[in-house]
Amino acid sequence: MELRNLKTFQVVAEHLNLTKAAEQLGYSQPTITLQIQALERELGHPLLNRVGKRTFLTPAGKIVKQHTDQLFYVLQHMAEGLNHLDMPVGPLVVAAPEFYCIQYMPQILKAYVETHPQVNLQVISCTSQETLRKIQAHEADIGIIAGTTSQPGIHSSVVDLEQFxxxxxxxxxxxxxxxxxxxxxxxxxxxxxxxLDEFITQCLVELNYSPPSVIKCSSEETIKRSVLNQTGIALLSKVLVEKELRSGELFELYRFSKKAETSLVCLGRRREEPAIQTFMELVKDIWLSVREE
Incomplete structure (x- = not known):
């Protein structure tokens, strides 16, 4: 049974006027007549009666009209439900180190909510390793990390190469x-x-540097402030210290040839979810322009 013929019957049964039905459907009246006749042969019952210039539903036509209305109501809601799968909605938790949250996230969030206001965003500031743990534990939907990862089940996509x-x-x-x-x-x-352990090791090897002592810090901001306070020297992303280098508050001792990746991460099986996919696409589109502001 063709849905096209059922739809034609539904419109004809609604108007009980072939001319109006033809205008709405964009068919000729002979085409509508052929479709109704095909449906009647398939059902084994006449659906319409004509008395003079007026058209009436037969008892069978009334039954078919009732069920056809229900059928297309269900089909409409099915289509709407499928369309929602293509629209990002609901909560989206983004985890990233403090530096990315401060430097990039305000502009990214503004651009994303302007396009997808129906998504409820939450941003968590944590280390790159903690970001990966939250992704695995379903405590975050998407993350931005320094470096990349080969953890099983994690999809990783490089968005930038940072000079250190x-x-x-x-x-x-x-x-x-x-x-x-x-x-x-x-x-x-x-x-x-x-x-970034492996990257830092490679940088130290490039400089043939074996530090006399090491102070471990939990964040880039802590490292930068400690250097400003003359506690020691440090290896940091040039983006993080560009302002202080320009103002003369910090001095560049050496620029490393190797660059560190910045990566977007999410569970591989979730990468095509609309909210995750659209957020990742937006970050890739505007990341470099945000960095250059």
Whole structure:
């Protein structure tokens, strides 16, 4: 049984006027007549009666009209339900280190809610490793991490390559060379398991640097403020310290050749969910422009 013929019958039964039905459906009257006749042959009952210039539903026509109305009501709601699958709705929890939350997230959130106001966003500030743990534990839907990951079940997509630099306070470096700093001052670094351990090791090897002592910090902001306070030297993203380098509050000792990835992460099986997919696409589209502001 063709839905097209049923739809034609529904419109004809609603108007009981072939001319109006033809105008609404965009068919010719002979086409409508052929479709109704085909439906009547398939059902084995006449559906319409004509008395003079007026059209009436037969008893069978009234039954078919009732069920046809119900059928297309269900089909309409099915289509609406399927359309909602393509629209991001509901809660979306985003986890990211503090630096990304401060530097990038305000602009990203503004752009996303303007396009998808029906999504309820929540942002959690935590380390890259904690971000990955929250993704695995379903405590966050999507994350932004320093570096990348090969954890099973996690989809990772690189959005940026960050330049890293070795920095110090100008006051700390008075009358001292890079060689002096490398053997004299403590090295401020991330806590182990920060997801940049391998990258940091490679940078230290490039500089042939073995710190005399290491101070572990929980966040990039803590490291930067400690360097500003002349506690020691540190390796940080150039984006994080660009303002202080321009103002002269910090001094660049060495710029590393290797760059660190910044990655979007989510559970692989959830990557095509509308809210996650649209958020990831937006971040990729505007990340670099936000960084350059």
């Amino acid at each position: 630099t070795l920095i110090a306070s100008p006051d700390l470096m008075k009358d001292k060379t890079l060689a002096d700093a490398l053997v004299t001052f403590p090295f401020l670094s991330y806590q182990e398991g920060c997801n």
